[in-house]
Amino acid sequence: MKVTDHFKNANGKTLFTFEILPPLKGENMKTLFNHIDPLMEFKPPFIDVTYHREEYVYKQRENGLLEKRTTRKRPGTVGICAAIQNHYRVDTVPHLICGGFNKEETENALIDLHFLGIDNVLALRGDCVKSEQRFVPEPGGHNYATELIEQVANMNNGVYLDDEQAYHNGTDFCIGVAGYPEKHFEAPNMKSDLRWLKKKIELGADYIVTQMFFDNQKYFDFVNRCREEGITVPIIPGLKPMTTKTQLTLLPSLFHIEIPCALAEAIEDCPDNKAAAQVGVEWAIQQSKELMEFGVPCLHYYSMGKSDSVRKVAEALF
Numbered sequence: 001m002k003v004t005d006h007f008k009n010a011n012g013k014t015l016f017t018f019e020i021l022p023p024l025k026g027e028n029m030k031t032l033f034n035h036i037d038p039l040m041e042f043k044p045p046f047i048d049v050t051y052h053r054e055e056y057v058y059k060q061r062e063n064g065l066l067e068k069r070t071t072r073k074r075p076g077t078v079g080i081c082a083a084i085q086n087h088y089r090v091d092t093v094p095h096l097i098c099g100g101f102n103k104e105e106t107e108n109a110l111i112d113l114h115f116l117g118i119d120n121v122l123a124l125r126g127d128c129v130k131s132e133q134r135f136v137p138e139p140g141g142h143n144y145a146t147e148l149i150e151q152v153a154n155m156n157n158g159v160y161l162d163d164e165q166a167y168h169n170g171t172d173f174c175i176g177v178a179g180y181p182e183k184h185f186e187a188p189n190m191k192s193d194l195r196w197l198k199k200k201i202e203l204g205a206d207y208i209v210t211q212m213f214f215d216n217q218k219y220f221d222f223v224n225r226c227r228e229e230g231i232t233v234p235i236i237p238g239l240k241p242m243t244t245k246t247q248l249t250l251l252p253s254l255f256h257i258e259i260p261c262a263l264a265e266a267i268e269d270c271p272d273n274k275a276a277a278q279v280g281v282e283w284a285i286q287q288s289k290e291l292m293e294f295g296v297p298c299l300h301y302y303s304m305g306k307s308d309s310v311r312k313v314a315e316a317l318f
């Protein structure tokens with residue numbers, strides 16, 4: 001079922017959903033199920049599964065020269081989505097990125113998802129490869145999420161890459177996209193970022209999921225500005241309970257977000273990570289309560305491979 005249909009069926013009740021990462025190469029589905037099991041009692045209607053592109057590693061050869069190799073540490077997004085749907089009978093939202101894919105590979109991935117009964121995709125550009133300074137598209141691939149959305153929307157209309165004519169059967173994906181309450185770090189300003197966000201909706205996206213934020217005012221302002229720009233689709237807040245002291249500096253550098261002073265000081269004063277996680281959970285609960293009162297259709301939690309804190313937040317709310 002489509003994410004947007006889940007929202008309609010909820011009749012104004014706020015839903016609980018979360019995002020997981022594929023396990024590291026060499027792990028199996030049991031690792032993943034152990035992570036998901038504790039969260040299932042809160043009845044998520046869908047689970048997001050991230051996509052991780054390749055990384056470059058350098059190995060020293062016997063002759064001393066460095067050999068560049070490509071490795072993918074967390075493969076398996078498509079298979080994991082199908083396994084979760086079969087095992088738990090919940091919908092999944094695979095993340096699909098532009099990076100590392102040409103258009104044919106994207107089309108094939110979407111056809112696989114369609115055959116597997118997966119009705120949703122989160123269409124993203126993806127970040128640059130870790131060792132590169134800026135995003136470089138695959139030859140014959142997409143530069144921006146806008147182009148990926150166009151391809152998915154075309155397939156929904158029965159237009160595939162090899163034919164100008166509509167095929168008899170199209171796909172029927174519900175398309176989600178990313179939004180940034182604190183602006184995407186490459187965008188010259190918020191207005192420009194919102195212009196492209198609006199374009200993503202005009203091209204066929206059905207809903208927005210936000211980057212994590214720790215100050216609800218940033219989300220409220222973002223929603224207001226989106227509405228002023230004529231963006232009317234649901235805007236799902238993405239939340240992350242902070243779990244370690246290191247995340248205080250790690251999260252801003254990875255995700256280009258700010259941590260409010262009160263939270264930063266409370267975490268800095270914690271003697272250890274156990275105490276920091278308690279502060280993180282309490283903060284996320286308060287954020288979630290206020291967002292529920294605001295009437296958000298869904299609270300979407302970034303588990304980043306750990307379910308403990310998300311479970312504690314869910315226990316207090318759902």
Ligand SMILES: Cc1cc2nc3c(=O)[nH]c(=O)nc-3n(C[C@H](O)[C@H](O)[C@H](O)COP(=O)(O)OP(=O)(O)OC[C@H]3O[C@@H](n4cnc5c(N)ncnc54)[C@H](O)[C@@H]3O)c2cc1C
Pocket residue numbers: 049050051052053095096097122123124125126127128143144145146147177178179184185186187188192193194196197209210211212238
């Ligand atoms: C909810 C969520 C989930 C995510 N999941 C993943 C994941 O699973 N895997 C992963 O690798 N990354 C993931 N990311 C990170 C994301 O890939 C990065 O933030 C990436 O840098 C931008 O992706 P995007 O889809 O927002 O890009 P875009 O929408 O393409 O935007 C990128 C930048 O270009 C600008 N822009 C957009 N369209 C155009 C255009 N047509 N012409 C010119 N400029 C344009 C925008 O303003 C922005 O500054 C996720 C992010 C979020 C918020």
